[in-house]
Amino acid sequence: MSNTIKVRTNIQDGLAVIRLLIKHPMTIQRLDPKTGKEIPAHFIDKINIAKNGESLINANWGQGVSKNPYLSFTLTEAKKGDRLLVSWHDNKGETDSTEFVL
Numbered sequence: 001m002s003n004t005i006k007v008r009t010n011i012q013d014g015l016a017v018i019r020l021l022i023k024h025p026m027t028i029q030r031l032d033p034k035t036g037k038e039i040p041a042h043f044i045d046k047i048n049i050a051k052n053g054e055s056l057i058n059a060n061w062g063q064g065v066s067k068n069p070y071l072s073f074t075l076t077e078a079k080k081g082d083r084l085l086v087s088w089h090d091n092k093g094e095t096d097s098t099e100f101v102l
Contacts, residue, residue, distance in 0.1 A: 002098035005086055011102050016078035020071045020086060022047075022096075028063045044069065046089040051075065051082055078102055 008019040022044065029041040041063050049057040057073070075082075080102055087097035 002086075002096050004096045005088075005098045007086070007098060007100050009100070009102055011078050011080060014077055014079070016075040016082075016102055018073055018075060018084065022069050022071070022088060024068060024088075024090065026063070026065055026067045026069060042090065042092055044088045044090045047071070048085075048087050050085045053083075053085075056084075 004023040006021040006023075010017045024044055025042055026044065027039070027042045030039050031037065032039050043063050043065065044061050047057070047059045047061060048055065056075070061069075082102045083099060084102065085097060085099045087095065089095045
């Protein structure tokens with residue numbers, strides 16, 4: 001079970017609405033107001049989603065995505081029992097993933 005990815009799904013008549021909430025700071029490069037030192041950016045740069053082992057979404061993200069990003073999409077031809085794998089990678093090498101069944 002993922003520590004950073006929350007999933008909600010709704011499947012009806014072959015359509016599945018998938019909602020993902022990813023806990024991540026998604027910060028831009030900035031200066032510390034107290035010390036004036038540079039604080040490096042920390043953001044998700046890749047997100048991948050696969051259904052039953054077949055790649056569905058491969059997205060490159062950047063600093064313009066807000067804190068704790070929310071991603072929603074509709075999956076056609078969805079069936080109960082389909083397995084989805086969601087994974088992300090950030091610019092500091094951190095990763096997380098979760099697999100769930102519709």
